[in-house]
Amino acid sequence: xxxxxxxxxxxxxxxxxxxxxxxxxxxxxxxxxxxxxxxxxxxxxxxxxxxxxxxxxxxxxxxxxxxxxxxxxxxxxxxxxxxxxxxxxxxxxxxxxxxxxxxxxxxxxxxxxxxxxxxxxxxxxxxxxxxxxxxxxxxxxxxxxxxxxxxx
Amino acid sequence: xxxxxxxxxxxxxxxxxxxxxxxxxxxxxxxxxxxxxxxxxxxxxxxxxxxxxxxxxxxxxxxxxxxxxxxxxxxxxxxxxxx
Numbered sequence: 001x002x003x004x005x006x007x008x009x010x011x012x013x014x015x016x017x018x019x020x021x022x023x024x025x026x027x028x029x030x031x032x033x034x035x036x037x038x039x040x041x042x043x044x045x046x047x048x049x050x051x052x053x054x055x056x057x058x059x060x061x062x063x064x065x066x067x068x069x070x071x072x073x074x075x076x077x078x079x080x081x082x083x084x085x086x087x088x089x090x091x092x093x094x095x096x097x098x099x100x101x102x103x104x105x106x107x108x109x110x111x112x113x114x115x116x117x118x119x120x121x122x123x124x125x126x127x128x129x130x131x132x133x134x135x136x137x138x139x140x141x142x143x144x145x146x147x148x149x150x151x152x
Numbered sequence: 153x154x155x156x157x158x159x160x161x162x163x164x165x166x167x168x169x170x171x172x173x174x175x176x177x178x179x180x181x182x183x184x185x186x187x188x189x190x191x192x193x194x195x196x197x198x199x200x201x202x203x204x205x206x207x208x209x210x211x212x213x214x215x216x217x218x219x220x221x222x223x224x225x226x227x228x229x230x231x232x233x234x235x
Contacts, residue, residue, distance in 0.1 A: 114234065120232065131233075
């Protein structure tokens with residue numbers, strides 16, 4: 001399941017909902033991304049996104065992860081709008097029988113979300129406001145999955 | 153056809169979305185960018201470094217050599233920075 005929302009999320013509540021009524025899940029991995037203040041340089045972060053495409057990309061990535069690993073459940077939640085340092089930005093939850101699939105799928109989802117999901121961060125601080133630039137390392141992290149895949 | 157702009161591309165063009173009639177000579181995303189650049193100083197500025205701008209055709213990522221075909225919606229934006 002995927003969700004794009006302004007509201008915060010509660011990691012424990014999301015895990016509880018995902019496990020509710022089932023006893024086939026043996027491993028749950030969660031990744032939470034949060035806003036950093038970068039030593040006082042950031043006082044606010046605004047997240048813009050492409051409504052319609054965002055949901056489509058997240059659903060596509062989730063389907064890709066589920067095709068690649070045997071997952072019992074998966075969840076991606078991404079926030080939009082105005083956030084403060086310390087606030088949650090993104091949550092990925094993966095559940096499987098054994099830990100390897102859940103660990104790998106969570107990392108795969110985050111590595112692909114970073115380069116594919118149409119979100120843009122704008123940071124505001126004492127020296128003004130600026131669009132965050134994409135990190136070259138994100139494209140490298142994503143590419144690694146495809147090299148691994150080719151070598152398999 | 154509907155054109156959409158996001159993040160600093162939107163700020164530079166000054167608009168979020170518009171409906172346009174494309175000239176027949178525009179067949180690919182790259183040709184569309186070249187045409188947009190001729191539409192005024194805001195567009196020339198927004199698409200100046202066109203190689204860094206990403207595009208989507210009908211809400212799927214598309215390269216600059218992708219053909220537009222019967223697309224209904226084309227979006228332009230900087231490299232994404234979510235997560």
